[in-house]
Amino acid sequence: MHIRKATEEDVHNFIHHVSESDVAEFDARQPHRNLLEVMLEHLDDNSVVCVDDEGFIYAYGGNEENCVWFLTSQALTDSSTATKKEFIKQISSHRDSLLKQYDYLFNFVWSENLLHKHFLKSLGAIFLENQGFNSEYTAERFELFTISSPKEVPLV
Numbered sequence: 001m002h003i004r005k006a007t008e009e010d011v012h013n014f015i016h017h018v019s020e021s022d023v024a025e026f027d028a029r030q031p032h033r034n035l036l037e038v039m040l041e042h043l044d045d046n047s048v049v050c051v052d053d054e055g056f057i058y059a060y061g062g063n064e065e066n067c068v069w070f071l072t073s074q075a076l077t078d079s080s081t082a083t084k085k086e087f088i089k090q091i092s093s094h095r096d097s098l099l100k101q102y103d104y105l106f107n108f109v110w111s112e113n114l115l116h117k118h119f120l121k122s123l124g125a126i127f128l129e130n131q132g133f134n135s136e137y138t139a140e141r142f143e144l145f146t147i148s149s150p151k152e153v154p155l156v
Contacts, residue, residue, distance in 0.1 A: 001050060001051065001052050001053070001058070001083075001086045001087060001089075001090050002050070002051065002090060003048050003049070003050050003051075003090050003091075003093070003094050004048065004049060004051065005045075005047065005048060005049075006043060006047035006048055006049045006060055006062070007043075008040065008043060010049045010057055010060065011036070011039045011040055011043055011060065012036075013057060014039070014049070014057045014060045014071075014073065015035065015036045015039065017057065017073040017074055017075060018035065018071050018072075018073065018074070019071070019072045019073060019074045019076065019077050019115070020074060020077075021077070021113050021114075021115045021116060022071045022072060022113070022116070023035065024110075024112070024113070025109070025110040025112075025113045025116065026038070027138075028110045028112065028135065028138055028140040028142075029110065029135050029137070029138070029140070029142065030135065030137045030138070031137060031138060039060065039071070042062060042069075043062075044062065046062045046063050046064070047060070047061070047062040048060075048061060048062060048094065049061075050087060050090050050091060050094075052083075056073075056075065057073060058072065058073050058075065058076045058079075058083075058087055059071065059072045059073065059076065059087070059091070063098060063105070065102065066098070066101075066102035066103075066104060066105050066106060067105075067106060067107050068095075068098065068105045068106070068107055068147075069107055070091075072115075072116075072119070077115060088119075088122055088123070091123065092123060095123055095124075095147060096149075099147070099148065099149045103148065104146050104147060104148040105146065105147040105148070106144065106145065106146045106147070107144075107145065108132060108133065108142040108143060108144055108145070109127075109142065109143055109145055110140060110141070110142055110143075111129075111132070111140070111141040111142065111143050112140070112141075117143075120145055120147075123147055124147050124148075124150075125145040125146065125147050126145065126146050126147075126148075127143050127144070127145050128143070128144040128145070128146065129143050129144075131144040132144050
């Protein structure tokens with residue numbers, strides 16, 4: 001498994017595999033949008049995919065400066081523990097490369113997307129529930145999360 005730059009072909013292939021929880025989050029934010037169109041609008045030089053050796057896409061994501069986002073595949077949700085561990089290893093490495101450029105990473109996650117929240121916690125996310133927002137379209141709650149590098153404590 002590895003992370004590489006995303007292509008338009010990747011987006012067209014991945015749309016059929018987006019996890020149910022991520023589709024639900026997309027709709028909770030603002031219903032009646034076309035997920036494929038939004039995914040293509042976000043395809044840029046910072047867009048990446050996490051793929052296995054056969055080219056199957058487990059996640060599509062990116063960043064706009066230190067605001068990070070990703071969508072996962074339903075196959076990841078249903079995959080083995082070993083696959084999930086390898087996925088976390090790859091995403092953690094990508095997180096670390098972004099944290100060399102930015103002091104912290106952030107975004108908002110739908111409070112009902114428990115799978116995503118669990119995954120974000122495994123990446124070191126801290127949730128600032130009081131600093132979230134409710135969607136103006138659905139009134140669904142979105143929680144702010146941040147991810148930062150652990151600060152080294154100087155030895156005395």
